[in-house]
Amino acid sequence: MRTYSTQVVNFYAVQEVGRVVNPLLAAGQIEGGVAQGVGYALYEKVVWKNGRMSNSQMTNYIMPTAVDVPNIEVYFEESPCEHGPYGAKGLGELPHDGPAPAILNAIQDATGINFTSIPLLPEDMYLRMVETPETVALETAGCGERPK
Amino acid sequence: MRSNVAQYELVAPGSLDAVLALLAAEPGAWTPMAGGTELMVALGAGRLEQRKLVSLWGINELRQITANDDWLTIGAAATFSDIRENAVVAKEFPLLARAASWTGAIANQNRGTLGGNIVNASPAADSPPVLLDYEAEIELVSAQGERRMPYSEFHLGYKRTVLKPQELVKAVHLPRGRRLPVEYLRKVGTRNALAISKVALACVGAMQSGKVHVVRIAAASLRETPARLSATEAALLGHALTSERIQFARQALLQEVKPIDDIRSTANYRAHVAANLLEEFLEQMAASDSKTRP
Amino acid sequence: MSAVKMQSAEIRFKVNGAERRVNVPPMKRLLDVLREDLGLTGAKEGCSEGECGSCSVLLDGVLVNSCLVPALQVNGCEVLTVEGLATNGALAHIQQTFLELGGTQCGICTPGMMLAAESLLRKNPQPELDEIREGLAGNLCRCTGYMRIINAVRHSSQAPATAAVPAPEDAVHR
Numbered sequence: 001m002r003t004y005s006t007q008v009v010n011f012y013a014v015q016e017v018g019r020v021v022n023p024l025l026a027a028g029q030i031e032g033g034v035a036q037g038v039g040y041a042l043y044e045k046v047v048w049k050n051g052r053m054s055n056s057q058m059t060n061y062i063m064p065t066a067v068d069v070p071n072i073e074v075y076f077e078e079s080p081c082e083h084g085p086y087g088a089k090g091l092g093e094l095p096h097d098g099p100a101p102a103i104l105n106a107i108q109d110a111t112g113i114n115f116t117s118i119p120l121l122p123e124d125m126y127l128r129m130v131e132t133p134e135t136v137a138l139e140t141a142g143c144g145e146r147p148k
Numbered sequence: 149m150r151s152n153v154a155q156y157e158l159v160a161p162g163s164l165d166a167v168l169a170l171l172a173a174e175p176g177a178w179t180p181m182a183g184g185t186e187l188m189v190a191l192g193a194g195r196l197e198q199r200k201l202v203s204l205w206g207i208n209e210l211r212q213i214t215a216n217d218d219w220l221t222i223g224a225a226a227t228f229s230d231i232r233e234n235a236v237v238a239k240e241f242p243l244l245a246r247a248a249s250w251t252g253a254i255a256n257q258n259r260g261t262l263g264g265n266i267v268n269a270s271p272a273a274d275s276p277p278v279l280l281d282y283e284a285e286i287e288l289v290s291a292q293g294e295r296r297m298p299y300s301e302f303h304l305g306y307k308r309t310v311l312k313p314q315e316l317v318k319a320v321h322l323p324r325g326r327r328l329p330v331e332y333l334r335k336v337g338t339r340n341a342l343a344i345s346k347v348a349l350a351c352v353g354a355m356q357s358g359k360v361h362v363v364r365i366a367a368a369s370l371r372e373t374p375a376r377l378s379a380t381e382a383a384l385l386g387h388a389l390t391s392e393r394i395q396f397a398r399q400a401l402l403q404e405v406k407p408i409d410d411i412r413s414t415a416n417y418r419a420h421v422a423a424n425l426l427e428e429f430l431e432q433m434a435a436s437d438s439k440t441r442p
Numbered sequence: 443m444s445a446v447k448m449q450s451a452e453i454r455f456k457v458n459g460a461e462r463r464v465n466v467p468p469m470k471r472l473l474d475v476l477r478e479d480l481g482l483t484g485a486k487e488g489c490s491e492g493e494c495g496s497c498s499v500l501l502d503g504v505l506v507n508s509c510l511v512p513a514l515q516v517n518g519c520e521v522l523t524v525e526g527l528a529t530n531g532a533l534a535h536i537q538q539t540f541l542e543l544g545g546t547q548c549g550i551c552t553p554g555m556m557l558a559a560e561s562l563l564r565k566n567p568q569p570e571l572d573e574i575r576e577g578l579a580g581n582l583c584r585c586t587g588y589m590r591i592i593n594a595v596r597h598s599s600q601a602p603a604t605a606a607v608p609a610p611e612d613a614v615h616r
Contacts, residue, residue: 002424003336004417024544028590032547037588043339047411056583058489059344060411065253066578066588067341121419122336130420149474149490158468158514181512185492188510191469192490201469205515229504253580254561255505258483341579342493431580 004122004129006107010036014096015074018081018089027074033095033124035069041100043068045119103122150194160203163290164210167202168316172291172439178202178312182210182225183259184251210263210318213237218324224317228275229254231262241282241322243333243350247274250335253342260339263317266299269307269373275336275367276303277350282322289318295375296321303373320435328352328362328434335368338412345369346413349425356438360384365429370405370422379404380426381409389434397421397430455516457482458526468514472506473497476523477511484524484553488582495581498554499523505561507580524553527560536560536598545594547585555581559595568599 013030020026043062047055055061080087100118108114113128158181170178179198181187182205183321190196204210210225213234220236228248231237237245240372251257251265251274266286276299284299287312299320302309302362311317326364332351337343345368352362363384365377407418451468454461457480464479476499479516479550485508488496492507499508500522527534534557539545546552555578562577569577574595575588583591 002428003421005336007340024590025547028544028547028586031587031589032583032585033587036584057410057491058493059491062338062343063582063584065339065580065582066575066592068339069588072587072589112233122421123414126417126420131416149471153469153471153474154450154467156467156469157449158512160514160517184512184515185508188471188512189491192471192509203512203515252492253495254558254577255495255507255580256492258504259506259510265453428481437571 002123005119011070011072011075016077017091018078018084019078019087021088030095031072034099035070037096037099039063041103041118151191157200168291171314182261182264185260222320225261228257241423243278245279250274266293269309272345272369277368280366280376281350281352281364285300285321287318289316306372311365328354330433334425347418347422350427353433358388364382370407377404394430453517456520466513470513471509472511473508482523482525482534495554496551513589539594539597543594544590549582
């Protein structure tokens, strides 16, 4: 591992939304939320200094570009909700919930380390894996189900 | 838009001689601007202090990329897109084409110029380490005449260069026919595109009889200026690439670099990753040697 | 410090094929000339620092961030904005594909995205998927996750349909 960077290459979102009313917009909303979740997980650190955000420019608040966002596939489950129009439920905020936990779980699967804070930057991963390896040893010792 | 643009003068004399005459007539009063990808950002943010600007855009004499047998000459106002699209650059100086492709994104590359980038003198800039590895020379011009020096002598300290107020960078010259068999360039940014470098390493080299025969290692964001890592080079020159030697070179690098903590990254991360990139380059060097062994 | 004289320059240039003339400070940003002096509000101000691409236009056929171009440097040039893509009321192919394939949600990035796509396809009529991603790397989008934008560019190109982006008809797997 050279740069401690993470790259999401594929993302599969299964979303239960009651009833899909407009497939194009519904899928588009999920894809956008996933992209935002990828940023939340890996890139979008807010740097605070004396109570002010010191990285409030697009050059230093890092959101994903078209080269950073993975291939995203969207699948809908529909269990119509009796309270919604045609059985539909809201899906606006929904896609933002899953990506960061999923990505960190994938990182745990790859490294054996249970990172619990986002965004998980390469600097954070480096710190954990290189500067405090005793923490890493404790983590991996605790992962009883990890295949050898 | 945080500036009152009506308070800024911008003139376009239209020729190199006319620009130089203006700079000589009022030294320090006029700030040259080519593509504007740096100065216009300052304008938008309300922090462009220079009120009198002189445009270098459209002066073809400054934008040419020409070659003779010995040198490739890149005009200071050549854009990064011009550099990417040039056949000689692609064939003989591929690391420069790659560095140009990583500078901002396409719209920035269409306007940003090599000269502007060099004069802006950010230690994080993508092209300068490559220019150092390729042993570039830089040509400066004023109404009084020209001077030319190794590019390695251009930067004096953080955002300080040898450029005098009435001088412009005229061109960067790259010596042809000195291409080395191993070339390595890797940039670690905050994301995969549109990123300012956290650390970048540019290396060229050659092995001979199992030992490092030539090696040049240059870095971005590891010192106050773009810099050759001469102690690291010295640790490698003339030696076989045993694992002990590679570790020794890693240590030399870690001793030699002086990265900082800033908004993009941390000093420790930068140093450690730079050492990893060095090791990646040395693996390529070692592999190049096995290929040529009978 | 003496007061600086208020600056003004006459700029003559072509915008979307029509000759235009404005009197503006020479350092006025092309973005502001387009929006304020010419009423062409397609180009948007997203970041003021040439990072988001929502101000992108074609200047002499070349993609630029108009927030970084001073008016004086546009004298004698040709500018293409999003308003110039359609001809005689008929949408350009790139506009049609964005519309049909969900390439636009809030619309802020869309003018810049379409011009970036136009610039890419003029140079590279059959881009691979990674070339499309690179061609759009300077245009940030928060709504779409880029998938349907990339899809729209792919459908606008002459590239064979082998890129790994789901077609709109596959959007809903039931």
